[in-house]
Amino acid sequence: MQQQTLQQLGVHENLLSKAEKAFLQREGYLNLGKLLSDETVAVLRAKIQELLEEEGDQAGIELMQSPNIRHPKEPGSERLGDLVNKGAEFDLFYTHPKVLAAISWVLGTSFKLSSLNFRSALPGAGLQKLHVDWPEAVQNRDFQVCNSIWLLDDFHQENGATRVVPGTHLKNTLPQEEMDNPMDSHPDEIVIEAPAGSVVVFNSHTWHGGTTNRTSAPRRAIHSYFCQRDQTQQTNQRQYIRPATLDRISQEAAYLLGLND
């Protein structure tokens, strides 16, 4: 079923070049380039701002209710959860063919959306431990989770962009087992640098984390996070789904949310 669903959404093998597939497999992340136009980025920024104002101190509440949240109440960052149900603008984030092709390259053909969230790193904040989004290192490339980060601002060395340690998805250890302090920089880490509108897929077993935003403007991004179909979602989509969303989205999108089998 999933193979067919992916085909119907326009996903096919050649959406990623051989070089892109090899890079993602070896390095554990891949910049897919600018998939959102400047106009779309502007619409999304405005929508995010509207939601942050509307939700106030309840913003991100869905994440606090999640069984597997990793950074509860992170100071210096703004979060929004359950974007699936907060506007048609967000439908693309879990149905974009090129992103799905990359996720499928990591997870195989049986996966679903785990959660769709917003995170900003506010000025002076944003540093996170190097971490993976799974409780243990996996063996034999048995990857369970894969993220995509959609840049709503340019990412650069100074503004709290995400850092990754290339190749660490293939290690048998977690950052806290090798580093005295996973908040520290790692000698092999790189900081993702790309213009707003770009999408970077990273295997969530690759060591990664936020960096400090040393500018005076927030660094904004949306995380479209996927898991194997038999895993527990970070946001229980069956519980949160709203009638307006169900009326709007396709059968294939509903399948990717894990609403049907």
Ligand SMILES: O=C(O)CCC(=O)C(=O)O
């Ligand atoms: O937003 C980022 O730069 C990374 C966030 C992240 O890895 C997390 O919140 O687990």
